[in-house]
Amino acid sequence: xxxxxxxxxxxxxxxxxxxxxxxxxxxxxxxxxxxxxxxxxxxxxxxxxxxxxxxxxxxxxxxxxxxxxxxxxxxxxxxxxxxxxxxxxxxxxxxxxxxxxxxxxxxxxxxxxxxxxxxxxxxxxxxxxxxxxxxx
Amino acid sequence: xxxxxxxxxxxxxxxxxxxxxxxxxxxxxxxxxxxxxxxxxxxxxxxxxxxxxxxxxxxxxxxxxxxxxxxxxxxxxxxxxxxxxxxxxxxxxxxxxxxxxxxxxxxxxxxxxxxxxxxxxxxxxxxxxx
Numbered sequence: 001x002x003x004x005x006x007x008x009x010x011x012x013x014x015x016x017x018x019x020x021x022x023x024x025x026x027x028x029x030x031x032x033x034x035x036x037x038x039x040x041x042x043x044x045x046x047x048x049x050x051x052x053x054x055x056x057x058x059x060x061x062x063x064x065x066x067x068x069x070x071x072x073x074x075x076x077x078x079x080x081x082x083x084x085x086x087x088x089x090x091x092x093x094x095x096x097x098x099x100x101x102x103x104x105x106x107x108x109x110x111x112x113x114x115x116x117x118x119x120x121x122x123x124x125x126x127x128x129x130x131x132x133x134x135x136x
Numbered sequence: 137x138x139x140x141x142x143x144x145x146x147x148x149x150x151x152x153x154x155x156x157x158x159x160x161x162x163x164x165x166x167x168x169x170x171x172x173x174x175x176x177x178x179x180x181x182x183x184x185x186x187x188x189x190x191x192x193x194x195x196x197x198x199x200x201x202x203x204x205x206x207x208x209x210x211x212x213x214x215x216x217x218x219x220x221x222x223x224x225x226x227x228x229x230x231x232x233x234x235x236x237x238x239x240x241x242x243x244x245x246x247x248x249x250x251x252x253x254x255x256x257x258x259x260x261x262x263x264x265x266x
Contacts, residue, residue: 025203027158036137036212043139043172047212066212068139069204070172073156 013038016079021046023069024076028106030054032080033067042071053102058091060098137215143168143205145215151176152206153197158184161197172199 005011016035023031023046033049046067052059120126146165153161153174163176179192 026156027203037139037142039138039140045137045139045142045212047209064206066207066209067204068142068207070199070202072200073203 008040010038010040013042013077016077020080020082022076022078022080023074025069026073026075031064031067031069032061035077039071042074042077044069044071044074044077053095053098054090055098055101055105057089058093058098060093060095060102062095137212137219140168140170140172142207142212142215143172143174145218146207146211149208149211151208154203154205155197155201156203157201158203160186161195163192163195166194169199172202173197174199174202 005014013035017037019035020032021035023033023044025031030052031046031049032052033046035044036047037045044067046069049064049067050061051064052061117126117128121128143165147167148164150162150164153163153176155161160182161176161179162182163179166175166177168174173196175194175196177194179195181190181192181195182188
């Protein structure tokens with residue numbers, strides 16, 4: 001059966017429908033939900049979605065509901081092993097408690113990336129990113 | 137239920153649209169197309185930092201700038217029900233047609249198979265009978 005379906009988005013995602021999936025977006029957001037539908041662009045419909053943030057060995061999650069994600073923005077889509085997900089050595093905390101740390105982390109990373117890009121641009125002749133790209 | 141048909145079914149429903157640049161738009165869906173271009177009415181726009189807000193009567197968003205849409209959760213069930221109903225209706229309509237036609241089509245098929253002397257099974261197209 002597998003070999004009959006060519007390796008395309010529509011071919012390889014059939015098995016993932018109605019499974020709990022992890023989606024990582026280009027902006028770094030991590031969503032977990034049940035994949036209900038997709039199309040040839042890998043636009044996804046995720047039901048019962050929660051957003052998770054991580055910091056060191058703790059995480060927090062927030063229920064976000066039903067998502068329709070435009071395929072372009074998806075970096076990664078992976079199935080969550082229901083048997084193993086409880087074994088992960090992470091501790092859950094309140095969202096409000098973790099959010100400041102997470103924001104700080106995101107800002108730090110953004111700052112580092114900008115500094116790096118600036119150095120590459122000035123000293124190594126690389127082009128600057130972001131003409132079109134992520135801005136819009 | 138393709139993602140874009142879910143979007144179509146979300147007309148007049150409230151939704152949150154986040155653009156790739158992080159801006160969000162809260163409003164009711166007026167219309168959409170297959171490029172995911174959408175129009176919203178009674179919109180609250182929020183900037184990427186989430187600290188400034190604008191209120192718009194109506195707005196148009198080009199599909200290619202969208203990161204994701206968040207729609208009300210009951211919508212999925214509503215659409216599923218709707219689809220099952222449509223399928224049931226289609227099946228019963230088609231069922232009536234097929235059972236009515238079958239008796240008539242069966243007889244001449246036998247006749248056609250005869251002259252060639254071929255076994256009758258060979259004369260029938262695969263899957264035609266259904």
